[in-house]
Amino acid sequence: MTTQRLIIAAGWLAAAVLAVLVGVVAISVIGDGLVSSAGRPLAESEVAKRLAAEPDPTPSVSAEPTREPAPAGGSKTRRTPGGTVTAQCTSGEAVLHLAPALGFEVHEVHGAEGEFRSVSDNHDRVKVRVSCAGGAPEISVEHEQR
Known part of the structure; x- marks a missing residue:
């Protein structure tokens, strides 16, 4: 064994x-x-x-196409909680470009006004308005959280 x-x-x-x-x-x-x-x-x-x-992955939405370049000093960019806002004054008219931040989307753009909304609940909103004063854009931002 x-x-x-x-x-x-x-x-x-x-x-x-x-x-x-x-x-x-x-x-x-x-x-x-x-x-x-x-x-x-x-x-x-x-x-x-x-x-x-890499190409820029952030889509931008334009209120209207830019047909002529903005004059020097006629463009302004501002970061908001909802995304990046770029405004131009072309022939006295405001042109608005919005690029949403992570977690936000462009809800609407009408002329010189636009809005970002949170993709999770639509209660977090960032409204932007652009005006042209003397050929230079002025951006105002209103952040609503409900």
């Missing part, structure tokens, strides 16, 4: 060695994907380069 026990023990030992080898190979293969250069953090300069190469 001792030879039978010896064979069983050798079989268990071989199975354990095989299991450890399979685990080591699997970790080696998976580890190459985890620690390769694709998974490493990027330096600030690398992030800036990659962002500069």
Whole structure:
């Protein structure tokens, strides 16, 4: 009976060695994907380069198309809780461009007025109005939270 026990023990030992080898190979293969250069953090300069190469993912909505360039000093940009507002005065008329922030969408744009609304509940609203005074845009913002 001792030879039978010896064979069983050798079989268990071989199975354990095989299991450890399979685990080591699997970790080696998976580890190459985890620690390769694709998974490493990027330096600030690398992030800036990659962002500069990407197109702007933020859609903008325009109240009306701009047919002529704005005169020097006739454009103004302002960040609001709902997004970025860019206004131009062209021939005394205000032109409004809206780019929503994360979590907001452009609800409406009518002439020189527009509104951002929260995508989660529509209760968080940012209303913007643009006027042209002396060829320079003036942006007023009203933030409503209900």
